[in-house]
Amino acid sequence: MALLVYVENLEGKFKKSSFETLTYGKHLADKLSTTVTALSIGKVEQAELDKLATYGATKILNTSSEKLAVFNNQAYAQVITAAAEKESADTVIILNTFSGKGLAPRVAVRMKAAIVSGAIELPDTSSGFVVKKTAYSSKAYAYVNMLSAKKVITLIPNSYKVEEAAQTAATEVFEPAVDENCFKTVVKEVKRNTDKVLLPDAEFVVSAGRGLKGPENWKMVEELADLLGAATACSKPVSDAGWRPHSEHVGQTGIAISPNLYIAIGISGAIQHLAGVSSSKVIVVINKDPEAPFFKAADYGIVGDAFEVVPKLIEEVKKLKAANA
């Protein structure tokens, strides 16, 4: 019996958040006195696969057939379920990404497993198997007891700290049979800009709101983000107005994020916005209105005009970077 972690790759590379799932899996496996088998699907070089051992995998299953090179939730769910069967794994860990969200519930149905989506801590096994997850769009946490013998848990990116736990692991080719019908669903086109830091698992996020007055004023937001290695984000009114794409909208009806640092510029902090960003570890608010509700939910704040404060802030960050270069 092992614990299975599906490690998602992005164009052949594992993301930091994939190692977070492995660390989470390793710590849970230690708790359950078992080992971690990592499963990779898609084209990934051996040197990259070897990294999985660094974070706790004692066995690596590699599914790299051409047909499965592109994500297909039906087909991937079959591969993951087959891997769980092969490894007699009762518990499967999947990352709660755009793809993981469409995948994990399928795996749960196939395995007849209980599922918790959006875990942020290790399960408490002292009485039952209770997983803490965000609920009410991060306004609350729910503690969910998983009643079935088999379990699927999806982990929110940035909620679990990566730790090395070097093992020796052999890589095994794993090509289970997959139902041909799955491939009636075809990916026609992928448009991806990987030069930018990706929002859902970004460690730093610089976000701006209506206070910036128009899309032409986002240059300084992007400059600050580039300097910090941050992703850019925005409030709902901004994406509704078409100043920024919907994919940048963070909040209750947008993307929920939990970066280490969230800088909000010209965002007042409506309850719906706070819901999506309140799990950020450190929140900085820059707003000219001292009464903006966001200051009550912030760790650090500057009351001032963004057009004066942000350029100065950029210069100061440059100085810090230069001093530590």
Place this chain on the structure above:
Amino acid sequence: MKILVAISNVPDTTTKINFSDDNKTFNTTGVQFIINPYDELALSRALELAEAMQGTVTVINVGDAFTEPTIRKALAIGATDAIRVNGEAQDSFFVATQIAKAALDGGYDLVLCGKESIDHNGGQVPPMVAEILGWPSVSLVKKLDVADGTATLEREIEGGKEIISAPLPLVASASEGIAEPRIPNMRGIMSARTKPLNVVEPTATEKTTEITHYDKPKARGQVTLVDAENPGKLVDLLHNEAKII
């Protein structure tokens, strides 16, 4: 084309969340319930497709009679008819099982849901329905068109988007951008009262999960304010105090 739209009855987005009964129960006192915003987007897109293709839109909700005002609102927005599966949503597998059964029994071509409910945030039901039925599914869909029995969808991925072609019958979950939410007009509100709302009894499933209790994030301490003339101090605090940059 027959479209089934699953809707969830959730607290309004401005709700301050509180719990009672030793933090075991969500406190509904003074809370206004609405159609889950993502489900409303799914419904709006379904109506657009149905209008273009002479189709029908049925809304389905799993819940007790308490959810009927929300179902009537969906009918007022324009759904043809509604199904309420009379049962407490014990977990996502239970809900998915009811929706899958209705989709199959009713011969629907397309099941549309929101990408997640804003209370449980699981997003589990749409892929589960698809897996139970053996249908394809696409999650977090920003664009959806249907022609000649095939759907073309745009879904959100890390750092971009993916264009997918999938055959019907299909399950899709709606994300922002798929449609503008529709507002019911007076004629819709009047006609909603007489549209069919069929109540059916649920199929039992084994309970897989159970919420033991809730709690709320602890409040942040007092904000540390930095003088607008001296943003260097902020950088210093983030570097030396928060040790984050």
